[in-house]
Amino acid sequence: MGAAMSTGMVFDIKEFAVHDGPGVRTTVFLKGCPLRCVWCHNPEGLAPLPQLMRGAAGSRLAGRTYTAQELAQRLNRQAAILQACEGGVTFSGGEPLQQAEFVAAVIDRLDGLHVVLDTSGYAGEHAFQQVVGRVDLVYFDLKLIDPAAHAHYTGVDNAPILRNLRRLADGSTPFVIRVPLIPGVTDGDDNLAAIAATVRDLPGLLRVDLLPYNQAAGAKYRAAGMAWTPPFDPSRPLNINTTLFETANVKVSVA
Numbered sequence: 001m002g003a004a005m006s007t008g009m010v011f012d013i014k015e016f017a018v019h020d021g022p023g024v025r026t027t028v029f030l031k032g033c034p035l036r037c038v039w040c041h042n043p044e045g046l047a048p049l050p051q052l053m054r055g056a057a058g059s060r061l062a063g064r065t066y067t068a069q070e071l072a073q074r075l076n077r078q079a080a081i082l083q084a085c086e087g088g089v090t091f092s093g094g095e096p097l098q099q100a101e102f103v104a105a106v107i108d109r110l111d112g113l114h115v116v117l118d119t120s121g122y123a124g125e126h127a128f129q130q131v132v133g134r135v136d137l138v139y140f141d142l143k144l145i146d147p148a149a150h151a152h153y154t155g156v157d158n159a160p161i162l163r164n165l166r167r168l169a170d171g172s173t174p175f176v177i178r179v180p181l182i183p184g185v186t187d188g189d190d191n192l193a194a195i196a197a198t199v200r201d202l203p204g205l206l207r208v209d210l211l212p213y214n215q216a217a218g219a220k221y222r223a224a225g226m227a228w229t230p231p232f233d234p235s236r237p238l239n240i241n242t243t244l245f246e247t248a249n250v251k252v253s254v255a
């Protein structure tokens with residue numbers, strides 16, 4: 001029983017990452033996500049099982065099984081350098097909370113490394129608390145506050161996400177809110193003002209990061225043999241309105 005619960009499906013491990021949390025980090029990308037954001041730039045992270053990626057350089061299989069012990073050993077080998085660079089390990093995806101049992105088992109085997117959870121916030125309460133209670137910092141995505149727009153553009157209801165945000169604020173783990181700015185989808189003043197109003201008084205909030213849309217998404221979809229027909233104009237200029245956050249007394253940065 002224990003062995004089955006402590007294996008996980010990983011589609012990438014990125015070393016010397018500098019955008020996934022403080023310092024220099026090793027980022028583990030867990031495969032499988034319950035959302036289908038129309039702007040997702042990690043198509044190989046969506047399905048829970050391994051899949052063949054075809055690119056100009058040939059084919060490769062995305063997705064590999066690790067035991068918790070095997071992954072922790074690999075991460076622990078870099079502990080000295082990660083600590084010297086005031087970094088650590090980040091669990092991202094896909095949605096890492098889809099494999100909460102596994103992520104918790106890996107964290108329990110780390111040699112005191114600083115851990116960030118990078119999550120969509122979409123998970124059951126048990127999975128959420130199981131991992132959040134073990135990490136030092138959470139990167140929590142907020143995409144759209146309007147429930148209908150959220151369902152339309154991500155495929156899921158945002159009520160579980162907002163419930164987990166409240167649980168996060170009720171706990172003791174500090175967090176950063178990350179807002180992907182997608183032209184004409186999430187970057188409207190109404191949505192940004194609603195996000196500012198949602199987070200402004202939450203205990204534990206360090207800041208809001210606005211993440212401008214990266215146009216490289218399309219090529220990855222083609223490599224995964226998936227259609228890429230975004231229902232927005234990727235070249236439309238973004239509305240990067242930091243003032244809405246500043247006037248709500250929320251610390252904000254543009255990544």
Ligand code: SF4
Nearest residue numbers: 033035037040094120
């Ligand atoms: S939550 Fe992240 S990984 Fe999942 S579909 Fe959305 S952008 Fe992609």
